[in-house]
Amino acid sequence: MSVIAIAGEVDKTNSAQLADYVDRVRRPGDHVIFDLSELSFLDSSGLHVLLACARTCTGDGSNAHLCAARGAPARLLHITGVDGRLPTYVTVEHAIAAVLATRTS
Known part of the structure; x- marks a missing residue:
C-alpha cells in the first residue's frame, strides 16, 4: 500500500x-x-493523473483510493462523478482500514 499526500495546487504546470x-x-x-x-486546487490534468493511477491499479487487482478531499477539489471530484467511481473516505485512517480489511478477507 502506498499513501501519497498531495498538497497545494495540481494543474497543467x-x-x-x-x-x-x-x-x-x-x-x-x-x-x-x-x-x-491539503490539496487546494485540482484541474483536469491532475484529475487525469488520479484516474490513470486508478486504471493501472484496476489492471493489476488493486485500487486507488481518495480521502479527505474538500473545497474545490471535492467539488471537481463530485461534478465529474469520480468520487462515485473510486473508493472515497473521510480520512486516511479510514482508507487504510478499508485496504487492510480487503487483505484479510
Missing part, C-alpha cells in the same frame, strides 16, 4: 511531476491512497 512520482512510488499490486486533505 505540475501534473506531470505528480504522475512521475506516482509511477516511481507505486509497486504492481499496491493499493494507492491519495490523501487530498
